[in-house]
Amino acid sequence: MKEKLRRLDPWILIPYLLLVVIGIIMVYSASSGELIASNLSPTMYLKRQAIFAVVGLVAAAVTYWFRARFWYSKGTVMIAVISTLGLLLLLRLISHFNPSAAQNGAVGWINIGPFNIQPVEIAKLTLVLYFAYILGRREKKLINKRPGEVFAAPLALTVLFVVLTMIQPDLGGALILSFIAVVLIGASGVAWWFTVVGGVGILGLFGILVNIIGHLNKSSFLLKISGLKLYQLDRFRSFLHPFQLEQHGGAQLVNSYYAINNGGWFGRGLGNSIQKLGYLPEPYTDFILSITAEELGIVGATLILILLGILIVRSLLIGMRSRNTYHMLVCYGVSAILFVQTFINVGGLLGLIPITGVTLPFISYGGSSIIILSICMGLVLNISATEKRKREKRVR
DSSP states (O other), X not given: OXXXXXXXXXXXXXXXXXXXXXXXXXXXXXXXXXXXXXXXXXXXXXXXXXXXXXXXXXXXXXHHHSOGGGGGSHHHHHHHHHHHHHHHHHHHHHHHHOGGGOBTTBOOOEEETTEEEOHHHHHHHXXXXXXXXXXXXXXXXXXXXXXXXXXXXXXXXXXXXXXXXXXXTOHHHHHHHHHHHHHHHHHTTOOHHHHHHHHHHHHHHHHHHHHHHHTOOTTXXXXXXXXXXXXXXXXXXXXXXXXXXXXXXXXXXXXXXXXXXXXXXXXXXXXXXXXXXXXXXXXXXXXXXXXXXXXXXXXXXXXXXXXXXXHHHHHHHHHHHOSOHHHHHHHHHHHHHHXXXXXXXXXXXXXXXXXXXXXXXXXXXXXXXXXXXXXHHHHHHHHHHHHHHHHHHXXX
C-alpha cells in the first residue's frame, strides 16, 4: 500500500484535485443567482457537484488501486462496450417514445431520480479502452502491414457510437468521439498519411457543414431533409454573425463576449458576475469559463487552462515513455479527450467555432462528465505507477 501511494504522480494528482475544487466553487458562484431567482436553494448545484466530485475521487482511487491489466482484460472491455451500446440505444428509445424528455433540444440524458446519466461521456472512455485493447493485442498484424484486419472492429464501433450520438442530436459529442478515434489510429503506428487524411477529412466535413448550414433558409428544402431543428440552424448562423443575429441564437455568444470583457485581467471578484444573472442561460455548464473570466479575470481563466494543459501534456508524456502499447494508447486517448473537450468549449465561447454544448472538463456542472474524467485520471495514475515500478525493477 505504501509503495502504491509513493508512486502517485503529483503532475496528474495535484492539477486534477485543484480543478475539481475550482469547479465546485465556480458551479456554486455561477448557479446560485439563478437558483435564488427560481425560489430554489442557492446551494443545490453546489451540493450535487460536491457529491459528484466525491464519487469521482472514489472512482479514481478504485481505478488506481486495481492492477492496470484489469482494465484491458477482455471481460472489462466487453462489459464497457455492451453497457455503452445499451445506454445509447436506450436514449434512442426514450427519444422515440417520450420526445418530451428532450433537454435543450436533445435527448442525451437518462434520468434516475434527481440525477442524470449522459451515455456519450461513457462512450468516450469505452472507445479509448476498446481501441487500446484491440490495437494492443493485434500489434503484430500492424507491423506485418495488415491494418484492415486490425481497424475493422474499432472503426465499426466508432461509426456506431458516432451515429447514435448524432441522432440525439449531439454534434459536439460525435466530433469528440471521431477525434479520439483519429488520435488513437495515429498513435498505433499506422502509415502517417492514413491518419492525416482521416483528420483532415473530419475537419473538412465539419467546416463544409458549418458553411452550408450558415446559408440555409428556415423554409429551405435542404433544412427539411437534413433533420436539423430550427434552434440548431440559428446556433450555426449566429456563429457566423452573432451581433446581427443576437435575437435569433446569437445572444449566448454576445453575452459571453460581454462577460470576458467585463472581467478584464483580474475580474470583478468571485460572485460578482453580471452575465450570470439571466443573460447567459445555464451559466454553470457550457459557459462557465465566461463567468470565471468575468469574476476572476483573464488571469483566473488562464490558470484553469494551464492546469488542464498540464494534465494533457503529462498524459502524453507518460504514454510516450511507456513500452506497453496498451498503456501508451490509453494515455493518448485520455489526453485526446481532455484536449478536444477544452478546445471545443473554449473555441465556442470565444466564437472561434460553433457552440456545440460541450462542457469544460472538471469545471462545468455535471455528474457523468466529472466521474468519467476522474476514472480517466485514475487510469493514467495507475499506468504512471506501473511504469515507475517497471523502471525501478530494471534499475535493480
